Amino acid sequence: MKRATLDALLADRAAKRSAVLVTNLKSGEEWLLHPDAGDAAPPGLEAEVAEALAHDASRTVETPDGAWFVQPFQTPVRLVVVGAVHIAQPLAEMAALAGLDVVVVDPRTSFASEARFPNVQLVTLWPDEALAQLAPDRRTAIVTLTHDPKLDDPALCAALRSECFYVGSLGSRKTHAARLGRLRKEGFSDEELARIRGPAGLSIGARTPAEIAISIAAQIVECLRAAPGKTGDAAAPA
Amino acid sequence: MPSPPTLGFETHDVLRQAAAWRDEKQGVALATVVETWGSSPRPMGSRLAVNEQGAFVGSVSGGCVEGAVVEEALGVIASGEPKMLEFGVTHEMAWEVGLACGGRVRIFVERVE
Numbered sequence: 188m189k190r191a192t193l194d195a196l197l198a199d200r201a202a203k204r205s206a207v208l209v210t211n212l213k214s215g216e217e218w219l220l221h222p223d224a225g226d227a228a229p230p231g232l233e234a235e236v237a238e239a240l241a242h243d244a245s246r247t248v249e250t251p252d253g254a255w256f257v258q259p260f261q262t263p264v265r266l267v268v269v270g271a272v273h274i275a276q277p278l279a280e281m282a283a284l285a286g287l288d289v290v291v292v293d294p295r296t297s298f299a300s301e302a303r304f305p306n307v308q309l310v311t312l313w314p315d316e317a318l319a320q321l322a323p324d325r326r327t328a329i330v331t332l333t334h335d336p337k338l339d340d341p342a343l344c345a346a347l348r349s350e351c352f353y354v355g356s357l358g359s360r361k362t363h364a365a366r367l368g369r370l371r372k373e374g375f376s377d378e379e380l381a382r383i384r385g386p387a388g389l390s391i392g393a394r395t396p397a398e399i400a401i402s403i404a405a406q407i408v409e410c411l412r413a414a415p416g417k418t419g420d421a422a423a424p425a
Numbered sequence: 426m427p428s429p430p431t432l433g434f435e436t437h438d439v440l441r442q443a444a445a446w447r448d449e450k451q452g453v454a455l456a457t458v459v460e461t462w463g464s465s466p467r468p469m470g471s472r473l474a475v476n477e478q479g480a481f482v483g484s485v486s487g488g489c490v491e492g493a494v495v496e497e498a499l500g501v502i503a504s505g506e507p508k509m510l511e512f513g514v515t516h517e518m519a520w521e522v523g524l525a526c527g528g529r530v531r532i533f534v535e536r537v538e
Binding site: 188189190193194196197200210212215244245246247254256258260286 | 435436437440441443444447455457459460468469470507509531533535537538
């Protein structure tokens, strides 16, 4: 790999741009493409490049010029955590280790502080404003952790109106039932409300904040990998 | 948030480490899984970076073939010639390098210029 290609890939990551690297396995010839910017693929490989990016999966393509390896580098999957509470601290760290781009939202600056969340992107707006700004898409997961309807409900409304691949909400079954009742009054159908994982997290008997964070992180991975082609980074257990 | 420095969990961490080694003027090779058959532990696109001292980050298998890949990578760093490696199933009790899981992988090794 050329040093310039390596640096360009790292710059794309920092700028959150998707890219596709196409390498000839015989000659070592390299093409680094940004399909969003309209870059053309090597002749004959246009469809393969588009598909690799859409499915977020690498592939080897045999051609008369030898085999080409087509590797997409998608933008990272995002996790929006609403509520800068205790569970959010280990969850933010674990999600970052798994390669997710984490944002913690909480208008309460005593919770959402740099001291409690070093190196984590914090947004101290109300959740509806924060989510309007963050514009969740199909590569976004949203989880609410506050237990406070004033904060959780607006976030859940925004999440349900988006295409995000995961919506989770912490709280006991009783809390969750009351929450669904309120959201129904906001006009959401049962089918729409069924998207919410509540109580959030896989059922592993988690008790401590870190254990609950593990169960939520695991459920996000489950949803991410259950929808091939939508999300994910091929090397992202990398 | 910035990714954890160079623990090597992610492809970009592997590339970052490769760039850091090159900045130190070290010879570096990248190994990439370019084809898999059957039950291979790491998907296509998984990467391993190796420096001229034999230190490495990332993975191209569950730890089964990394030793052999590092050896080959040292040769590629010296020669500059890219190389294609293939590893297949091993017999459980044999002392050969391969994948106990029954899969097969092809790994492309190239020098970082």
